[in-house]
Amino acid sequence: MNVAVVKYNAGNIYSVIHALQRLGVNPILTDDPELLQKADKVLFPGQGEASNAMHYLREHGLDKVIKDLKNPILGICIGQQLMCRHSEEGDTDCLGIFDADVLRFVPQKHEDKVPHMGWNQLEGPKSELFKGFCEGEFVYFVHSFYVPVCENTIATTQYIKPFSAALHKDNFYATQFHPEKSGSVGERIIKNFLEL
Amino acid sequence: MLAKRIIPCLDVKDGQTVKGTNFVNLRQAGDPVELGRAYSEQGADELVFLDITASHEGRKTFTDMVQRVAAEVSIPFTVGGGISELKDVEKMLSAGADKVSINSAALRNPGLIDEITYNFGSQVCVVAIDARLDEKGWTCYLNGGRIPTDRGLFEWAHEANERGAGEILFTSMNHDGVKAGFANEALARLSEELTIPIIASGGAGCMEHFRDAFAVGHADAALAASVFHFGEIGIPELKEYLRAEKINVRL
Numbered sequence: 001m002n003v004a005v006v007k008y009n010a011g012n013i014y015s016v017i018h019a020l021q022r023l024g025v026n027p028i029l030t031d032d033p034e035l036l037q038k039a040d041k042v043l044f045p046g047q048g049e050a051s052n053a054m055h056y057l058r059e060h061g062l063d064k065v066i067k068d069l070k071n072p073i074l075g076i077c078i079g080q081q082l083m084c085r086h087s088e089e090g091d092t093d094c095l096g097i098f099d100a101d102v103l104r105f106v107p108q109k110h111e112d113k114v115p116h117m118g119w120n121q122l123e124g125p126k127s128e129l130f131k132g133f134c135e136g137e138f139v140y141f142v143h144s145f146y147v148p149v150c151e152n153t154i155a156t157t158q159y160i161k162p163f164s165a166a167l168h169k170d171n172f173y174a175t176q177f178h179p180e181k182s183g184s185v186g187e188r189i190i191k192n193f194l195e196l
Numbered sequence: 197m198l199a200k201r202i203i204p205c206l207d208v209k210d211g212q213t214v215k216g217t218n219f220v221n222l223r224q225a226g227d228p229v230e231l232g233r234a235y236s237e238q239g240a241d242e243l244v245f246l247d248i249t250a251s252h253e254g255r256k257t258f259t260d261m262v263q264r265v266a267a268e269v270s271i272p273f274t275v276g277g278g279i280s281e282l283k284d285v286e287k288m289l290s291a292g293a294d295k296v297s298i299n300s301a302a303l304r305n306p307g308l309i310d311e312i313t314y315n316f317g318s319q320v321c322v323v324a325i326d327a328r329l330d331e332k333g334w335t336c337y338l339n340g341g342r343i344p345t346d347r348g349l350f351e352w353a354h355e356a357n358e359r360g361a362g363e364i365l366f367t368s369m370n371h372d373g374v375k376a377g378f379a380n381e382a383l384a385r386l387s388e389e390l391t392i393p394i395i396a397s398g399g400a401g402c403m404e405h406f407r408d409a410f411a412v413g414h415a416d417a418a419l420a421a422s423v424f425h426f427g428e429i430g431i432p433e434l435k436e437y438l439r440a441e442k443i444n445v446r447l
Contacts, residue, residue, distance in 0.1 A: 022268070118241070186270060
């Protein structure tokens with residue numbers, strides 16, 4: 001299988017590459033539009049700050065390339081946030097694939113620590129991405145911004161309030177959590193994505 | 197609901213774990229990568245690898261080990277030991293570590309916390325504090341608990357929090373190795389006063405101690421070494437027990 005990982009200025013891209021390799025897939029890391037368009041599957045991972053990431057994507061023409069992809073693409077963490085309309089982080093206009101705005105977590109009580117970091121549960125998972133999933137499986141999150149529940153939501157998680165743990169629209173999939181760091185549950189999600 | 201975390205800690209010297217292990221099915225019992233993977237399969241939520249090597253060659257071996265862990269283990273892991281400046285952090289993160297833990301270097305140069313947070317985000321920066329309680333109160337120590345400082349536990353933890361640390365890993369030197377429970381009173385005060393997660397360390401001897409660290413100490417995570425390495429407590433049983441005690445853990 002021909003799998004591409006979007007090369008840009010976000011951190012933590014190698015953990016996704018390792019996760020794919022553990023599943024026997026050797027992805028290419030590339031910012032070449034043609035290679036991204038030709039791939040069977042594309043992953044758009046990363047950790048970082050929204051305005052810097054969007055600036056880089058625009059400068060390299062990757063914003064349009066990603067928006068116009070017809071093959072299945074999975075955004076992870078900042079990848080999911082960049083696929084939305086706008087982010088409060090750096091007041092950033094994003095790719096606008098999902099019809100939702102990214103907001104900053106506002107703690108309501110002392111226990112509400114930001115970033116939301118650690119293992120939390122998926123509620124109401126519905127999508128091919130979660131084939132074979134039960135209610136309440138744990139996945140690993142690290143984030144200070146979130147996507148509210150919207151019509152593209154395919155799983156929610158409760159932290160301060162329910163938010164979108166994953167999104168889906170047409171060929172675009174995204175998770176706020178890190179499947180590449182979520183043990184065997186995360187491996188199943190990546191495998192399901194590769195089998196779409 | 198966000199789960200409480202169980203974190204085995206592995207001391208690594210010249211690329212090998214130093215404490216004995218009771219894992220039977222490992223090809224190499226002393227290989228930290230195999231041990232880390234075994235813990236991950238048992239349900240550990242995160243791993244900590246501490247480099248206790250002094251030599252330059254040993255440090256290189258540790259970096260190679262971090263790369264192997266990143267390739268083979270699918271849960272988050274923190275590395276610590278000998279991280280004294282930003283370029284050490286960069287080296288560990290580019291080798292694939294998710295977080296770094298800094299201890300003496302932060303006490304000597306608190307600005308290192310700001311530098312790490314500015315460059316890589318606060319979630320990367322775990323500030324480890326070794327402290328001992330005596331008649332004067334809780335005092336922070338340097339160099340693995342060998343050198344006392346003039347810093348108190350709570351004021352230093354506050355400063356680390358304000359400078360942007362992502363988590364505090366607090367080891368009570370009074371409790372470490374004694375196996376009589378964690379320092380729950382100090383943990384509860386840290387948890388009450390700070391706005392970041394607290395990892396309890398030092399004192400685990402039985403499953404009830406973990407429950408108390410969460411229920412009484414309000415810790416977000418509990419770290420232990422020997423009770424796991426010597427097989428005295430298995431992670432699956434510990435998590436079943438905690439779940440029965442109404443502590444939310446990942447099963």
